[in-house]
Amino acid sequence: MLKRQYYRYSMLAPGFCIFLVFFVWPAVSNFFYAFTNLDATFKYTRLVGFDNFISIFEDSGSSIAFKNTFIFTVVTTISKVGLGFLLANFVNIKLRSTNFLRSALFFPVILSPIAVALAFTAIFHPSRGFLNVLLQSVHLDFLMQHWLTNRHIIMYSISFVETWKWTGLTVILFLAALQTIPKELTEAAKIDGATSWEQKRHIIFPLILPVVNTNIIISLIGGLKVFDIVYALTGGGPGNASNVINTMVYKSFSQGRNGEATAASLLLFVFILVLVSITNKYLNKDNRG
């Protein structure tokens, strides 16, 4: 009775309605429009079945985009979660420089992705960029590359920038979890004669598994829907060499092929759903049978 009077629907409504109209509704209606011939003026005349999907898969540029998105997602998820875990353990050690390192690691997270991407176009500059200059100065000339134009390594260069920018986030999430583990646990294990690796494997890892799960999911989603960093670093080029799903969506949109663009958006949605469910199934304790 009191609940009804004090916790009113009018409190929920303003935010939730905006969320429903401007976030949920576009996602839901996307399911429908992906099967229409939606044109540049957002009109459609008929349902076209799977035609949009077929033309996406037949276009060679699109298949590169799917492959690239896959590479980017896998590489950045492994590097962000792997490095994040190592670094979180590292900054959990008491050193003089620990506090500085923690702040430094998190710093790129707050920066604009466009600003970061442009800074790295300078660092990746083929003749004067810091990376190649450094390699040359330590006589590793053979490793010097055209980081942003060589189509074999371009996705890895972009993945590096993404990793540089976002690893700080996984670090602080891991660190927060590590700090909730009571010291008595690892000390007890030490007394029982467990090696440092055994402690990690059997005590620490199971306890931080939920955060591993969270970090993997955040990284997967971030990787699949990447747009700004890729767009600012390469614009999807040269040619289609660094196209990802969202740069492809933008390209279809700017050419007025909105049916295809919505179909590509829908595929992105399905990929995210599938990968997140798989991760949850294997890593989330609550769901284990």
Added chain:
Amino acid sequence: MQGWRKILLEVVSLLISCVIAIPIYLVIVNSFKTGAEASDLGLSLPTKWSIWNNYTDVFVSAKIPQALWNTTILTVVSVFFIIIFCSLSAYFIQRRENRVSKLIQTIIIAGLILPSSIITTYMLMFDLNLVRTYLGVILLYIAGNYAFLTYVYIGFFHSIPRELDEAAIIDGVRPYGLFWRIIFPLLKPVSASVLIIAFMSVWNDFTTPFYFLNTASRFTLSLTVYFFFGQHSSDWNLVFADIIIVSLPVVILYLFLQRYIVEGLTAGAVKS
């Protein structure tokens, strides 16, 4: 720990810091150089300092004042409404505890993983005549940040005892009075987290204005820096100065609210 091992770890720590620091240092130091010197993209200190010239030049040629104003308006208004709407919604969801609130919580959790569908969003905005309007973009920011930040607030509400509500109700407080005068002030730490997270996500956002404010007079800072680079890709000193100008407000806010950002992100993400 043995002495030499400790020193070794300190060195490793320093090297890792360098990986983060060098790109940032590179941008800062080259934004102080003359155009000719900055084009070397080196790490050395400038032989001729050109700070004032670079920054005034960028302010004019990249049309910073207009973009700064646009970005500030969008960010301040969006963040203000995000804090109010998300805290109110979370309050309802966590306190009401009926079938509707449970369903809504499920929808919000689904919203955490759902990507935004940019084309159908554009269509909706087009139909509502909201393309290239501040109002439209602000609504998108509220909608886009709603799921995660409401979720962060819900987590925090668990720590505010219900007995507090009940005591206030017995004292005869009105429904909105209970929220604004008694509950909302207690949310200060989580609101600080939400403030900085929302501020960062709106201030740094590129995609939304790229699609929806695609007209020069409404450009945000993220857009100006991108287009400025397109036109002045060889004037590295100016590009770098532009990057610094865009980044500075967030960096300053971060220095003040550093503690809250970490708390907010970990509270929201670790609990899920």
